[in-house]
Amino acid sequence: MDTIKKLKAGKTTGADLMHLAKLSDGMLQKIRDEMLEPFPRKVPPIVSSARLQEMCGIDKQRMGYVLKKGELPAGTQAKPGSPRQFTVEETIAWIRSERNPLPRNGPAKVIVVANFKGGVTKTTTSTLLAQGLSMRRGRRVLHIDLDPQGSASTLYGINPHAEVDSSQTVMPLIEAYLEGKPFDMTALPVPTYWPNVDIIPSSTELFNAEFMLPARAASDGEVRFEQVLHDGLAQLKDTYDYIIVDTAPTLSYLTINAIFAADGVIVPVVPDMLSFASMVQFWHLFGDLINGMQAFDDGRAKEFDFVDVLVTRMTSKPAAQILQGWITQIYGSRVVPIEIPESDLARNTNMRFSTFYDLGPNDVGAETLRRIRTPVDQLVDRVDDKVCAIWAQEE
Template sequence: MGATAKPIVSIDATVKHTPMRIALEDIEIISEHANETLLTVREQMLLPHPKKHAPVFSTSRLASLCRMDRKKVNYYWEKADLGLPQGTILPRTREFTLVEAREWVRKVGPFPARPAGVKGKKIAIGNFKGGVTKTTSAMTLAQGLSLFGRRVLLVDLDPQASLSALNGVIADSEVSDDQTILPLIYGEQSSLEYAIQSTYWDGIDLIPASASLFGAEFYLPFKQSKDSNFRFWDVLNAGLEPLLDKYDAIIIDTPPALSYVTINAFMAADGLVVPIPPNALDYASSTQFWSLFTDLARSMKKIVPDLEKQFDFIHVLLTKVDSSQIATNKVREWITSSYDSLVLPIEIPTTTVTTTASMEFGTVYDISKYEGSNKTYQRAREAYDRFAEMIDQQITSLWSAEVESNVAEVA
């Protein structure tokens, strides 16, 4: 466990109702204290391990991942030619690591592999309002896709670095500027290969973020003002392009603002997912998102008249759905009416499972065995599984269409 954090500034308890003056240079003390406390909290939440560990899978859960019944799993155990991992034998079952489970999925699961010569897809998770589970949606989508055998890269573009934290990486103490997208932004690198790091979760790599990403918001417009040929909106796309042969999906978590970095993410993305909780304020905010997005599109066409940008898909995802709230049904109707076919037929519920996992710097996928109601856990887990499966189906459909197009061109 980390050392107890030092107090920020002592306060005289005998002085009542008097605000405490804080000098500008003392902001650093607050920052240091907060970071020390965060490290301590993380270690306490992750006990007995100071770092995150992937979950393990029972035989039943392995069968579910491979979309087969348990008897079929027993049948495949006997087929030595497949070379499937045998797991660890326990008194009443077997236990499989994430690495072992993913190998089973790849070898005997029903999910088609990415065709040779076809590149991975880039998906941005975006909303200009915070607190809509944007980061959780990015992380769970990556985890869900990995359980279909996909190789996924997570790109954290938010200076708050919440996605990095979900991967067990604390930004200000464990991430240097050279490990973020900044060297690409500054023109020191042409590919983001340098920033990729492995994570605790097999099949998922990460490009982390830190507070220093705010620097990109000053540099990009400055460079554009000095060089009219500088494509400020295409920097991220150019840096990700060399990685598309390596990954089936690249998932980009964006800042909750229409920033230069967000513009880069949207212009790079093949698909866009917009999480919206069904409450009145978030719904109202979402309409502003689309208005600002429209303004952005118009501005980009003025800057680059011949610019052609198409999204393979845009989806609205209902998140933090609490059906016990009277207003939920009404706001759901507003959202469905507003966005029609863009709304995914999936809702991510608010449950004690998701709340508990979030407090422990994790998601529902990080839980090996839930101690509470199995019905509650299944409700939360199945919603995320359906979300990931629907996105995976669209990705594989796009791959198939690309293969057919290539064949037609050759013919």
């Protein structure tokens, strides 16, 4: 790999910055290739028979009975009598048959994971939701990466800087909308390595939207710049059960679009003082945005099915416990009664471009994996149960 060029007279030029970008791209690609060996792309994990039984809510006897009937995938065994292992796709077939989740009763629900502060696990949370809703509930999920940094895309094994151009992101929708032209949104989603999860990836070219949207709105007051994503997603809501949107850690024009497209919002927060202080600003900005656009939009109010607060990276430290108490006291029933703990395992999975759900029975001890994955399972189930109740009310 090239070495960094010497800078002249201590000055840094645009050419130097582009050279650093090239070096970074090369290193990221090298790291990704080494992490994913021997596969050119990420592959879904193997699911143990015990894990499958837990997700389906069945015991060993029931599994044996179903296997004898031969109506569901039998998985594989290393040798006769050894525990069975299943692919995620096979697991989904079992979930749909044995757990029999309630069918979608209405258009897909758009869930946005947002906070205007970085480091609160927005991307990890949105990816775990997409993976979990697919595997645990058999849902069809579209994951949209609206962060120009492309972290969600990276978790799917995609290098957003080297492998994604603007035509594969939501940029064509934005360009067509601002030009008053129709656009076929069904052309954008692409399959991921994870069964039942598609993605509209991101790239740094999404930054262009932050100039295009306000410029067009300034020149034409009739342009509804905040409704671009909302209107575009209408074409996809009969194809998917859920549309999960990952946002940038800022109140950008893309984040505004995500919020106005959302049916529900999940706000991750870390129990430390800086994150807590940032949350105060978040609610002010969030409220001002919704109320301001309502006044601009002839009094039509934006409403959400839910806005929930999720405590993440929770520790047993006294300061974290105090902050968690404040969060619960202030936000009450909006606080999800599940805490996602901080752990070395979480940090290690991020280093591998992975999530907890990417880990299989051969990657980490069963008890360690169960302990860290249980609250995530509970979050996924709670979200789906809540949405099913909303669908029932909308009949």
